[in-house]
Structures are given as structure tokens and as C-alpha cells.
Amino acid sequence: MKHTIVIGAGQSGASLVAKLRALGDTGAITLIGAERLPPYQRPPLSKAYLLGEMPLERLFLRPEAFYAEQNIALRMGQTVDAVDTAAKTVRLGDEVLAYTDLVLTTGSVPRRLPASIGGALTGVFTLRDLADVDAMQPYFVAGKRVVIVGGGYIGLEGAAVAAKLGLDVTVVEMAPRILQRVASAETSDFFRDLHRAHGVKIIEATGLERLIGGDHVTAARLTDGRELPADFVIVGVGITPATDLAQASGIALDNGIATDALGRTSAPHVWAAGDCASFPTPAGRMRLESVPNAIDQAECVAANLLGANKDYVPEPWFWSDQYDIKLQIAGLNTGYDHIATRRTEGAVSFWYYKGPQLLAVDAMNDPRAFMVAKRLLAMGKSPEPALVANPETELKALLK
Incomplete structure (x- = not known):
């Protein structure tokens, strides 16, 4: 059978x-x-x-x-x-x-911190499955101090929840900027400003040397010598x-x-x-x-x-929710060399180009830009960056 x-x-x-x-x-x-x-x-x-x-x-x-x-x-x-x-x-x-x-x-x-630098201490969590979240949820109490190691989307989503619940939040990113591996400097700037406006402290271009504590984590020592007190730590390093x-x-x-x-x-x-x-x-x-x-x-x-014999052809798209911002990403930005920025009331989108070719779009609270970009990418169309950046341009017209 x-x-x-x-x-x-x-x-x-x-x-x-x-x-x-x-x-x-x-x-x-x-x-x-x-x-x-x-x-x-x-x-x-x-x-x-x-x-x-x-x-x-x-x-x-x-x-x-x-x-x-x-x-x-x-x-x-x-x-x-x-x-x-x-x-x-x-x-x-x-x-x-x-x-x-x-x-x-x-x-x-999830990648975990080595035990040799405190990764096995209690109070150190990854954010991947239900057991992870259920284990850390009791720590999400106003006034608690959390250090988040890693400034990618998972780390920033955790930071947003912690900040909304009144915790003292610090994000530590080893790279020169948050989201460096996945997004443009423009998108990084947008989310850095957003988190700082909600009271989150962001430390960039600084690594974690080790976590400190007996059985339970009490602090994070950074590569620049600083020690950050911590009631718990979230590790979001990929x-x-x-x-x-x-x-x-x-x-x-x-x-x-x-x-x-x-x-x-x-x-x-x-x-x-x-x-x-x-x-x-x-x-x-x-x-x-x-x-x-x-x-x-x-x-x-x-x-x-069942015998379809059909090649898989991806149409990449992603999303992230932080505070009242919904980020929607269409395409893959690998190899981009310039950005077109489109700003309209309450929304912004960053359009990634390699030469004349549209590669991807990051749209913040701009579902129209996301949907149009997704269709443009599927059609293989690349509108002129100046047209995209002009807020007077009707995006749907770019599909014709």
C-alpha cells in the first residue's frame, strides 16, 4: 500500500x-x-x-x-x-x-550561545517554538531588564513586545548596524528610530563577550567592557x-x-x-x-x-510586525546597488535596484506598495526609480 x-x-x-x-x-x-x-x-x-x-x-x-x-x-x-x-x-x-x-x-x-560564555545559564532563551515562549513569558513583567543578543527581525520583534509591556530593553548587535544582513541602511535607520522612540536601547558594532551569573544570568559583558544588568536574555542570532x-x-x-x-x-x-x-x-x-x-x-x-513534474519557482516575500508597523518585503535584495525611497502619508517604502532592475521592496505600513511590487517582480517589470520615488505616481499604473 x-x-x-x-x-x-x-x-x-x-x-x-x-x-x-x-x-x-x-x-x-x-x-x-x-x-x-x-x-x-x-x-x-x-x-x-x-x-x-x-x-x-x-x-x-x-x-x-x-x-x-x-x-x-x-x-x-x-x-x-x-x-x-x-x-x-x-x-x-x-x-x-x-x-x-x-x-x-x-x-x-536556532543558533545558541556556547556554554563556555554562559549560554547554558537559566534565564537565557531562544525564540523559536512554543516551549521557548512559554518558558520566557513569566519574565515579561514591567520593569524587568532584558538584553537581546542580535538585531535581526526576531530580536527586534521580541524587543517590541518587551517594550510594549514596560520592560527595560537593550538590543546588542555585533554588526555595524541592526538588520545589516537582510536590509538596507535605510530600513535599519527606520527601525532603529522606531525602537528608540519606544525606549529601547540599541548598541551596534559591539559583540557579546560573555553572560555572567551563578546558575541564573545576571548580566551581559560586552566586548567593549560594559556590563549590562539582565534579569533574562533572549538570543536571536539566526x-x-x-x-x-x-x-x-x-x-x-x-x-x-x-x-x-x-x-x-x-x-x-x-x-x-x-x-x-x-x-x-x-x-x-x-x-x-x-x-x-x-x-x-x-x-x-x-x-x-502525485506526478505533476513541476519545478518549484519561488516568489519570495516576508513580513514582520513591530509596534504599529507592519513591514512587508517582496523579492530578494541580494546585489542591490541603489535605493529609491517612496514616502506617502503614514507610509514609506524602499525599492532596491541593481542597475535598472528592480530586485525587492521593503514596505512599512504600505500594503499597496508591497502588492504592486510583488506583481511587478512576478511580471519581470522594473519601473524607473524616479517614478517610484514620486509620491504623485499612481503605483497601479506601473503595472500596465
Whole structure:
């Protein structure tokens, strides 16, 4: 009997099994996840859920009953110990399951601070899954002091929640500016000003030397000698693809689990999708860390499992919510050499160009700019930067 096993019950795994059933797959489907809860959304963890504005039940991607109704076997709170690609089996403890197709949607894991510099002290958290947020939530009390190591989007979202709840917040970024790896200086300036206006202290071009404390963290010592008192610390220094299982199984890696354009790995009948997977594009091999990619790539792989033979062509977009600002990003800004800035009442967007070619847009409280930019990128159109920057330009006209 046909049996598709999916390892990893995050956004990608949940999307894949649902799409299989929607496309008419009548074979057996098993979804295996290490967490005990059914698949849930992660983006609200560092925003609405942490603020106490979203109950646990609203995090779930689908009601638990959906999986039973669709005859999808949920194996939650279980870890796959090994994959045998020759025998086409997976092992969970003493149990061995056979598959006809296996999909790895193992996601990513947060980078942690080494224990040698205090990373193992209590009161030091990453912000990745529900257990992380539930563990740190009791510390989110007005007047508490939090040091956030890392000025990327995750760190800044945590800073925004902490500031809104009245905590004393300091963000420490080793690079010359926050968001340096992912955004322009203009976007960095915008969010630096936003956070400082809400009382957040931002220290740039300064690293963390170590965390101080007996059992519990009490301070962070920086590379310039300063010591910042801390009731707790959030570490937001990036993520890495979860590839241990694939590597142990002899599956080829290349910035994640290497797949072809269809989503197939180097092992027969083994596929991958989501944060853990890298795939070929005309610009080179790529791995995207985003919810839209996790969904779209998983649904493409689901179709290919049923014979669609369809290449995955990403349309990258991302978002971040901080205070009353919604940042929406369309495209990838890699290689940009100039920026066109568009300002209208209550909104600003930064348009990234490489020569005459539009690459990406960061839109702050400007959903129209985001939607138009997304369509322009999909159409391969690049409007003149001067037109974009002119607030009198009707953006929709650029689509004609």
C-alpha cells in the first residue's frame, strides 16, 4: 500500500499533508513531529502570543480533528531516530515504519550561545517554538531588564513586545548596524528610530563577550567592557537548517538538504521542503526561511509526489510586525546597488535596484506598495526609480 511519511510537523509538513489530500491522494499518510501539540503557527509566537493577545488554540494551523477526518496519522511528541533509504524505512524507538515516499520538512534550529560564555545559564532563551515562549513569558513583567543578543527581525520583534509591556530593553548587535544582513541602511535607520522612540536601547558594532551569573544570568559583558544588568536574555542570532537526520542517512547537503527543482533529494523516493531544503534557481542554489516558502514549496512537492513534474519557482516575500508597523518585503535584495525611497502619508517604502532592475521592496505600513511590487517582480517589470520615488505616481499604473 502507498504510504507517504512526512518528518517535521511545522508549517511545511502540515501544508504538505493537507495538499496531498486536497489533490486526491488516497494512500496512507503519516506526519511525525517532535512537539506534542498539533502543527501550529510560529510567527505569532514572538508577537500576539507573547503579548497575551492570542490564545493557544488560535495558533493551531488546523483543528486537530482535521487530521483524523482526512485520515492523516499524527505522530506527535515522537522523534525519528534513523532513516534507512535503502530499506525505505524510518525508525522511532523500537518501531519501524515503511514508506513508499519520505518527505523531510524538518525546518530549522536556532543558533545558541556556547556554554563556555554562559549560554547554558537559566534565564537565557531562544525564540523559536512554543516551549521557548512559554518558558520566557513569566519574565515579561514591567520593569524587568532584558538584553537581546542580535538585531535581526526576531530580536527586534521580541524587543517590541518587551517594550510594549514596560520592560527595560537593550538590543546588542555585533554588526555595524541592526538588520545589516537582510536590509538596507535605510530600513535599519527606520527601525532603529522606531525602537528608540519606544525606549529601547540599541548598541551596534559591539559583540557579546560573555553572560555572567551563578546558575541564573545576571548580566551581559560586552566586548567593549560594559556590563549590562539582565534579569533574562533572549538570543536571536539566526537559525540553521535541521539536517542531522538527512546527513546521518547519507543524503546530500548543500546549505541545507539539497534538492532538485522538483524537491527530490539525492536519495530515491526522499523529498524535502521548507527551511531545511535548498533548491536550484537561475541565480544559484537557494534556501528561503519564510512561511510563504514553507507553504508554497511543500505544496509543489505534494503535487510532484502525485506526478505533476513541476519545478518549484519561488516568489519570495516576508513580513514582520513591530509596534504599529507592519513591514512587508517582496523579492530578494541580494546585489542591490541603489535605493529609491517612496514616502506617502503614514507610509514609506524602499525599492532596491541593481542597475535598472528592480530586485525587492521593503514596505512599512504600505500594503499597496508591497502588492504592486510583488506583481511587478512576478511580471519581470522594473519601473524607473524616479517614478517610484514620486509620491504623485499612481503605483497601479506601473503595472500596465
